[in-house]
Amino acid sequence: MKKISLYAVFLIIVLAGCKSKTIEEEEPKQPNIVYILADDLGYGDVNVYNSEGKISTPNIDRMAKNGMLFTDAHTSSAVCTPTRYGILTGRYNWRSELKKHVLNGYSKSLIKQDRTTIADMLKQQGYSTAFIGKWHLGWDWQLKSPDSLVANGLNVDFNKPIKNGPTTHGFDYSFGFCASLDMPPYVYVENDMPTMVPTEYTGSKGMKFWRKGLTADDFSHIKVLQDITDKAVSFISEKAKDDKPFFLYLPLPAPHTPILPTENFLGKSKTNTYGDFVMQVDDVVRQVLKQQGISENTLIVFTSDNGCSPKADFETLATFGHDPSHPLRGFKADIYEGGHRVPFIVEWPAKGLKNESSDKTICTTDFLQPVQILQDIA
Secondary structure: OHHHHHHHHHHHHHHOOOOOOOOOOOOOOOOEEEEEEEOOOOHHHOHHHOOOOOOOOHHHHHHHHOOEEEEEEEOOOOOHHHHHHHHHHOOOHHHOOOOOOOOOOOOOOOOOOOOOOHHHHHHHOOOEEEEEEEOOOOOEOOEOOOOOOOOOOOOEOOOOOOEOOHHHHOOOEEEEEOOOOOOOOEOOEEOOEEOOOOOEEEEEOHHHOEEEEEEOOOOOHHHHHHHHHHHHHHHHHHHOOOOOOEEEEEEOOOOOOOOOOOHHHOOOOOOOHHHHHHHHHHHHHHHHHOOOOOOOOEEEEEEEOOOOOHHHOHHHHHHOOOOOOOOOOOOOOOOOHHHHEEEEEEEOHHHOOOOEEEEEEEEHHHOOHHHHHHHHHO
Protein backbone atom coordinates (compact mmCIF):
# COMPACT_ATOMS: atom_id res chain seq x y z
CA MET A 1 0.00 0.00 0.00
CA LYS A 2 2.85 2.38 0.70
CA LYS A 3 4.18 2.01 -2.84
CA ILE A 4 0.74 2.61 -4.33
CA SER A 5 0.30 5.68 -2.13
CA LEU A 6 3.63 7.08 -3.30
CA TYR A 7 2.65 6.89 -6.95
CA ALA A 8 -0.79 8.27 -6.22
CA VAL A 9 0.90 11.30 -4.66
CA PHE A 10 3.20 11.54 -7.67
CA LEU A 11 0.30 11.68 -10.09
CA ILE A 12 -1.72 14.11 -8.00
CA ILE A 13 1.18 16.55 -7.68
CA VAL A 14 2.64 16.47 -11.15
CA LEU A 15 -0.28 15.69 -13.40
CA ALA A 16 -3.07 17.66 -11.73
CA GLY A 17 -3.43 21.42 -12.24
CA CYS A 18 -2.69 23.82 -9.40
CA LYS A 19 -5.94 25.72 -9.78
CA SER A 20 -9.44 24.58 -10.65
CA LYS A 21 -10.64 25.45 -14.14
CA THR A 22 -14.00 26.71 -15.32
CA ILE A 23 -15.78 24.84 -18.09
CA GLU A 24 -14.71 27.51 -20.58
CA GLU A 25 -11.04 27.28 -19.63
CA GLU A 26 -8.74 24.81 -21.29
CA GLU A 27 -7.71 21.85 -19.17
CA PRO A 28 -4.15 22.18 -17.83
CA LYS A 29 -1.62 20.36 -19.98
CA GLN A 30 0.55 17.75 -18.37
CA PRO A 31 4.11 19.05 -18.04
CA ASN A 32 7.05 17.56 -19.84
CA ILE A 33 9.56 16.16 -17.35
CA VAL A 34 13.34 16.02 -17.77
CA TYR A 35 15.39 14.41 -14.99
CA ILE A 36 19.16 14.99 -15.35
CA LEU A 37 21.25 12.86 -13.01
CA ALA A 38 24.96 13.66 -12.80
CA ASP A 39 27.34 10.90 -11.68
CA ASP A 40 29.63 11.60 -8.66
CA LEU A 41 29.11 15.38 -8.72
CA GLY A 42 29.86 16.92 -5.32
CA TYR A 43 27.69 19.37 -3.39
CA GLY A 44 30.49 21.93 -3.55
CA ASP A 45 31.16 21.49 -7.27
CA VAL A 46 28.26 23.76 -8.23
CA ASN A 47 28.90 27.49 -7.77
CA VAL A 48 25.45 28.28 -6.48
CA TYR A 49 26.11 25.90 -3.57
CA ASN A 50 29.71 26.95 -3.04
CA SER A 51 30.60 30.59 -3.57
CA GLU A 52 34.20 29.69 -2.80
CA GLY A 53 34.31 27.05 -5.52
CA LYS A 54 36.74 27.44 -8.40
CA ILE A 55 34.81 25.52 -11.09
CA SER A 56 32.44 27.59 -13.21
CA THR A 57 28.92 26.14 -13.60
CA PRO A 58 26.92 28.97 -15.22
CA ASN A 59 24.19 26.80 -16.72
CA ILE A 60 23.38 24.85 -13.56
CA ASP A 61 23.48 28.16 -11.66
CA ARG A 62 21.07 29.64 -14.20
CA MET A 63 18.63 26.81 -13.47
CA ALA A 64 18.68 27.85 -9.81
CA LYS A 65 18.04 31.49 -10.70
CA ASN A 66 15.09 30.44 -12.86
CA GLY A 67 13.69 27.93 -10.39
CA MET A 68 14.19 26.49 -6.94
CA LEU A 69 17.36 25.30 -5.23
CA PHE A 70 17.17 22.71 -2.45
CA THR A 71 19.92 22.99 0.14
CA ASP A 72 19.19 19.81 2.08
CA ALA A 73 18.65 17.16 -0.60
CA HIS A 74 19.96 13.64 -0.04
CA THR A 75 20.33 10.41 -1.95
CA SER A 76 19.25 7.15 -0.33
CA SER A 77 22.78 5.81 -0.70
CA ALA A 78 26.31 7.16 -1.07
CA VAL A 79 26.93 5.01 -4.17
CA CYS A 80 25.12 4.93 -7.46
CA THR A 81 23.19 1.69 -8.13
CA PRO A 82 21.09 1.97 -4.94
CA THR A 83 20.30 5.63 -5.60
CA ARG A 84 19.15 4.86 -9.14
CA TYR A 85 16.94 2.06 -7.88
CA GLY A 86 15.26 4.49 -5.47
CA ILE A 87 14.76 7.20 -8.10
CA LEU A 88 12.93 4.91 -10.52
CA THR A 89 10.97 2.74 -8.08
CA GLY A 90 10.34 5.15 -5.20
CA ARG A 91 11.54 2.43 -2.81
CA TYR A 92 14.45 2.52 -0.42
CA ASN A 93 17.29 0.56 -1.96
CA TRP A 94 17.73 -1.83 0.96
CA ARG A 95 14.35 -3.34 0.02
CA SER A 96 16.00 -4.76 -3.10
CA GLU A 97 18.30 -7.79 -3.25
CA LEU A 98 21.33 -5.50 -3.30
CA LYS A 99 22.37 -4.98 0.32
CA LYS A 100 25.82 -3.48 -0.31
CA HIS A 101 28.12 -2.21 -3.07
CA VAL A 102 26.93 -1.71 -6.68
CA LEU A 103 26.21 -3.86 -9.72
CA ASN A 104 28.63 -4.46 -12.60
CA GLY A 105 28.15 -4.45 -16.35
CA TYR A 106 27.15 -8.11 -16.50
CA SER A 107 24.80 -8.11 -13.49
CA LYS A 108 21.24 -9.28 -13.90
CA SER A 109 18.35 -6.84 -13.54
CA LEU A 110 17.89 -5.52 -10.01
CA ILE A 111 14.35 -4.31 -10.71
CA LYS A 112 11.84 -7.15 -10.66
CA GLN A 113 9.75 -7.47 -13.81
CA ASP A 114 6.50 -6.69 -12.02
CA ARG A 115 7.90 -3.74 -10.07
CA THR A 116 6.18 -0.50 -11.04
CA THR A 117 8.49 2.36 -11.95
CA ILE A 118 7.85 6.06 -12.40
CA ALA A 119 8.21 5.53 -16.15
CA ASP A 120 5.43 2.92 -16.00
CA MET A 121 3.14 5.34 -14.21
CA LEU A 122 3.82 8.23 -16.56
CA LYS A 123 3.36 6.01 -19.59
CA GLN A 124 -0.08 5.07 -18.25
CA GLN A 125 -0.84 8.79 -18.07
CA GLY A 126 -0.10 9.29 -21.77
CA TYR A 127 3.57 10.23 -21.61
CA SER A 128 6.24 9.32 -24.14
CA THR A 129 9.09 8.00 -22.02
CA ALA A 130 12.81 7.69 -22.69
CA PHE A 131 15.92 6.56 -20.89
CA ILE A 132 19.20 7.84 -22.33
CA GLY A 133 22.54 7.32 -20.60
CA LYS A 134 23.94 5.17 -17.79
CA TRP A 135 21.54 2.49 -16.51
CA HIS A 136 23.54 0.68 -13.78
CA LEU A 137 20.55 -1.31 -12.57
CA GLY A 138 21.45 -4.50 -14.37
CA TRP A 139 19.80 -6.15 -17.33
CA ASP A 140 19.89 -9.71 -18.61
CA TRP A 141 22.33 -10.33 -21.43
CA GLN A 142 21.54 -13.26 -23.71
CA LEU A 143 24.04 -16.04 -23.12
CA LYS A 144 25.52 -18.48 -25.60
CA SER A 145 25.62 -21.14 -22.91
CA PRO A 146 23.12 -20.57 -20.08
CA ASP A 147 25.12 -22.68 -17.64
CA SER A 148 28.36 -20.73 -18.01
CA LEU A 149 29.59 -17.67 -16.14
CA VAL A 150 29.38 -14.27 -17.82
CA ALA A 151 32.20 -12.49 -15.96
CA ASN A 152 34.40 -11.58 -18.93
CA GLY A 153 31.64 -11.26 -21.52
CA LEU A 154 32.84 -14.11 -23.72
CA ASN A 155 29.63 -16.02 -23.09
CA VAL A 156 27.38 -13.09 -24.04
CA ASP A 157 25.61 -13.21 -27.38
CA PHE A 158 25.74 -9.56 -28.43
CA ASN A 159 23.75 -10.38 -31.57
CA LYS A 160 20.61 -10.89 -29.48
CA PRO A 161 18.46 -8.41 -27.53
CA ILE A 162 18.82 -7.94 -23.80
CA LYS A 163 15.96 -8.74 -21.44
CA ASN A 164 14.58 -6.95 -18.36
CA GLY A 165 16.13 -3.63 -19.27
CA PRO A 166 14.68 -0.11 -19.59
CA THR A 167 11.92 -1.03 -22.05
CA THR A 168 10.69 -3.68 -19.60
CA HIS A 169 10.32 -0.96 -16.99
CA GLY A 170 8.23 1.65 -18.76
CA PHE A 171 10.55 3.33 -21.25
CA ASP A 172 9.32 3.60 -24.83
CA TYR A 173 12.80 4.45 -26.05
CA SER A 174 16.14 3.57 -24.56
CA PHE A 175 19.74 4.21 -25.49
CA GLY A 176 22.71 3.74 -23.24
CA PHE A 177 25.06 1.32 -21.56
CA CYS A 178 24.67 -1.09 -18.69
CA ALA A 179 26.89 0.15 -15.84
CA SER A 180 29.44 2.84 -15.03
CA LEU A 181 31.71 4.09 -17.78
CA ASP A 182 34.61 2.24 -16.15
CA MET A 183 32.83 -1.15 -16.15
CA PRO A 184 32.75 -3.46 -19.17
CA PRO A 185 31.21 -4.30 -21.53
CA TYR A 186 31.56 -1.00 -23.36
CA VAL A 187 28.61 -1.44 -25.67
CA TYR A 188 25.67 0.81 -26.54
CA VAL A 189 22.25 -0.82 -26.34
CA GLU A 190 19.37 0.84 -28.18
CA ASN A 191 15.83 -0.42 -27.61
CA ASP A 192 17.21 -3.64 -26.11
CA MET A 193 19.59 -4.39 -28.99
CA PRO A 194 23.39 -3.91 -28.86
CA THR A 195 24.33 -1.47 -31.62
CA MET A 196 27.53 -3.39 -32.39
CA VAL A 197 29.22 -6.62 -31.36
CA PRO A 198 32.34 -5.76 -29.30
CA THR A 199 35.53 -7.28 -30.66
CA GLU A 200 38.31 -5.32 -28.98
CA TYR A 201 39.60 -5.10 -25.42
CA THR A 202 40.42 -1.67 -24.01
CA GLY A 203 41.44 -0.32 -20.61
CA SER A 204 43.04 2.72 -19.04
CA LYS A 205 44.65 3.91 -15.78
CA GLY A 206 44.86 6.98 -13.57
CA MET A 207 42.08 9.58 -13.69
CA LYS A 208 41.21 8.14 -17.10
CA PHE A 209 40.68 4.74 -15.50
CA TRP A 210 38.39 2.12 -16.90
CA ARG A 211 38.57 -1.62 -16.35
CA LYS A 212 39.89 -3.69 -19.22
CA GLY A 213 37.01 -5.21 -21.13
CA LEU A 214 35.19 -5.82 -24.37
CA THR A 215 34.64 -2.64 -26.37
CA ALA A 216 32.55 -2.03 -29.49
CA ASP A 217 33.94 0.00 -32.39
CA ASP A 218 31.18 2.63 -32.02
CA PHE A 219 31.92 3.12 -28.31
CA SER A 220 34.59 5.74 -27.58
CA HIS A 221 34.84 6.60 -23.88
CA ILE A 222 35.76 10.21 -24.48
CA LYS A 223 32.76 10.68 -26.79
CA VAL A 224 30.13 8.99 -24.63
CA LEU A 225 28.98 12.09 -22.73
CA GLN A 226 28.37 13.99 -25.97
CA ASP A 227 26.85 10.92 -27.66
CA ILE A 228 24.11 10.63 -25.07
CA THR A 229 23.61 14.40 -25.02
CA ASP A 230 23.04 14.33 -28.77
CA LYS A 231 20.51 11.52 -28.34
CA ALA A 232 18.72 13.48 -25.61
CA VAL A 233 18.58 16.63 -27.71
CA SER A 234 17.18 14.65 -30.65
CA PHE A 235 14.53 13.04 -28.46
CA ILE A 236 13.40 16.41 -27.08
CA SER A 237 13.30 17.99 -30.53
CA GLU A 238 11.26 15.10 -31.91
CA LYS A 239 8.79 14.86 -29.03
CA ALA A 240 8.27 18.62 -28.90
CA LYS A 241 6.33 18.24 -32.15
CA ASP A 242 3.83 15.84 -30.56
CA ASP A 243 0.78 16.63 -28.48
CA LYS A 244 1.78 14.02 -25.91
CA PRO A 245 3.91 15.11 -22.96
CA PHE A 246 7.29 13.42 -22.56
CA PHE A 247 9.45 12.15 -19.73
CA LEU A 248 13.20 11.98 -20.30
CA TYR A 249 15.38 10.24 -17.71
CA LEU A 250 18.92 11.37 -18.50
CA PRO A 251 21.51 9.77 -16.17
CA LEU A 252 24.92 11.08 -17.20
CA PRO A 253 28.16 9.07 -16.92
CA ALA A 254 30.10 12.12 -15.70
CA PRO A 255 32.05 13.43 -13.88
CA HIS A 256 32.58 9.80 -12.75
CA THR A 257 35.74 8.00 -13.91
CA PRO A 258 37.06 7.81 -16.52
CA ILE A 259 37.58 11.55 -16.18
CA LEU A 260 37.78 12.40 -19.87
CA PRO A 261 36.86 15.97 -20.81
CA THR A 262 36.91 16.56 -24.54
CA GLU A 263 39.60 18.76 -26.06
CA ASN A 264 37.49 21.94 -26.03
CA PHE A 265 37.14 21.65 -22.23
CA LEU A 266 40.72 20.74 -21.36
CA GLY A 267 42.19 23.46 -19.15
CA LYS A 268 38.93 25.42 -19.16
CA SER A 269 38.35 25.19 -15.40
CA LYS A 270 41.93 26.23 -14.58
CA THR A 271 41.99 23.45 -11.96
CA ASN A 272 42.51 19.82 -12.98
CA THR A 273 40.83 17.54 -15.50
CA TYR A 274 38.06 16.77 -13.02
CA GLY A 275 37.19 20.46 -12.94
CA ASP A 276 37.22 20.48 -16.73
CA PHE A 277 34.87 17.48 -16.76
CA VAL A 278 32.46 19.21 -14.38
CA MET A 279 32.36 22.14 -16.79
CA GLN A 280 31.49 19.72 -19.60
CA VAL A 281 28.62 18.39 -17.48
CA ASP A 282 27.45 21.97 -17.04
CA ASP A 283 27.53 22.36 -20.82
CA VAL A 284 25.28 19.30 -21.18
CA VAL A 285 22.71 21.22 -19.13
CA ARG A 286 23.10 24.15 -21.54
CA GLN A 287 22.52 21.94 -24.58
CA VAL A 288 19.43 20.34 -23.10
CA LEU A 289 17.83 23.54 -21.83
CA LYS A 290 18.27 25.48 -25.05
CA GLN A 291 16.15 23.01 -27.05
CA GLN A 292 12.93 24.27 -28.52
CA GLY A 293 11.09 21.39 -26.85
CA ILE A 294 11.92 22.73 -23.39
CA SER A 295 8.76 24.79 -23.06
CA GLU A 296 7.40 26.89 -20.22
CA ASN A 297 5.52 23.82 -19.06
CA THR A 298 8.58 21.60 -18.66
CA LEU A 299 9.64 20.43 -15.23
CA ILE A 300 13.43 20.02 -15.16
CA VAL A 301 15.31 18.38 -12.31
CA PHE A 302 19.09 18.42 -11.92
CA THR A 303 20.82 16.41 -9.22
CA SER A 304 23.62 13.90 -8.55
CA ASP A 305 23.55 10.24 -7.55
CA ASN A 306 25.95 10.73 -4.61
CA GLY A 307 28.89 12.86 -3.50
CA CYS A 308 32.17 13.43 -5.30
CA SER A 309 34.60 10.53 -5.64
CA PRO A 310 38.17 10.76 -4.29
CA LYS A 311 39.19 9.96 -7.90
CA ALA A 312 38.67 13.68 -8.51
CA ASP A 313 41.98 14.20 -6.67
CA PHE A 314 40.93 16.32 -3.69
CA GLU A 315 44.55 17.10 -2.84
CA THR A 316 45.27 18.73 -6.19
CA LEU A 317 41.93 20.54 -6.21
CA ALA A 318 42.75 21.96 -2.77
CA THR A 319 45.82 23.67 -4.21
CA PHE A 320 43.42 25.67 -6.39
CA GLY A 321 41.14 26.39 -3.42
CA HIS A 322 38.37 24.03 -4.49
CA ASP A 323 36.62 21.48 -2.25
CA PRO A 324 34.03 19.27 -4.05
CA SER A 325 32.28 18.52 -0.73
CA HIS A 326 32.27 22.07 0.67
CA PRO A 327 31.04 22.70 3.34
CA LEU A 328 30.41 19.04 4.19
CA ARG A 329 32.52 16.28 5.69
CA GLY A 330 33.24 13.18 3.61
CA PHE A 331 32.74 12.13 0.00
CA LYS A 332 31.32 9.31 -2.14
CA ALA A 333 30.66 6.03 -0.25
CA ASP A 334 30.82 7.82 3.14
CA ILE A 335 28.11 7.85 5.77
CA TYR A 336 29.02 11.52 6.27
CA GLU A 337 26.96 14.12 4.43
CA GLY A 338 29.57 14.61 1.73
CA GLY A 339 28.65 11.13 0.55
CA HIS A 340 24.91 11.61 0.14
CA ARG A 341 23.96 15.30 0.32
CA VAL A 342 23.73 16.53 -3.24
CA PRO A 343 22.84 19.50 -5.43
CA PHE A 344 19.14 19.42 -6.30
CA ILE A 345 17.60 22.09 -8.51
CA VAL A 346 14.11 22.22 -9.98
CA GLU A 347 13.09 24.56 -12.79
CA TRP A 348 9.48 24.85 -13.93
CA PRO A 349 8.98 28.12 -15.83
CA ALA A 350 5.18 27.78 -15.97
CA LYS A 351 5.08 28.12 -12.18
CA GLY A 352 6.83 31.49 -12.36
CA LEU A 353 9.34 30.87 -9.59
CA LYS A 354 12.64 32.70 -9.78
CA ASN A 355 15.68 32.36 -7.57
CA GLU A 356 13.80 30.52 -4.81
CA SER A 357 15.37 28.16 -2.30
CA SER A 358 14.21 25.63 0.25
CA ASP A 359 15.92 24.12 3.26
CA LYS A 360 13.37 21.30 3.52
CA THR A 361 14.97 17.87 3.77
CA ILE A 362 14.19 15.86 0.64
CA CYS A 363 15.39 12.56 -0.79
CA THR A 364 15.84 11.29 -4.34
CA THR A 365 13.63 8.27 -3.58
CA ASP A 366 10.72 10.63 -4.14
CA PHE A 367 11.61 13.29 -6.66
CA LEU A 368 8.02 14.50 -6.45
CA GLN A 369 8.55 16.16 -3.08
CA PRO A 370 10.16 19.34 -4.47
CA VAL A 371 7.31 19.55 -6.98
CA GLN A 372 4.84 19.48 -4.09
CA ILE A 373 6.71 22.36 -2.47
CA LEU A 374 6.64 24.27 -5.75
CA GLN A 375 2.92 23.69 -6.02
CA ASP A 376 2.35 24.90 -2.45
CA ILE A 377 4.28 28.10 -3.10
CA ALA A 378 2.63 28.73 -6.47
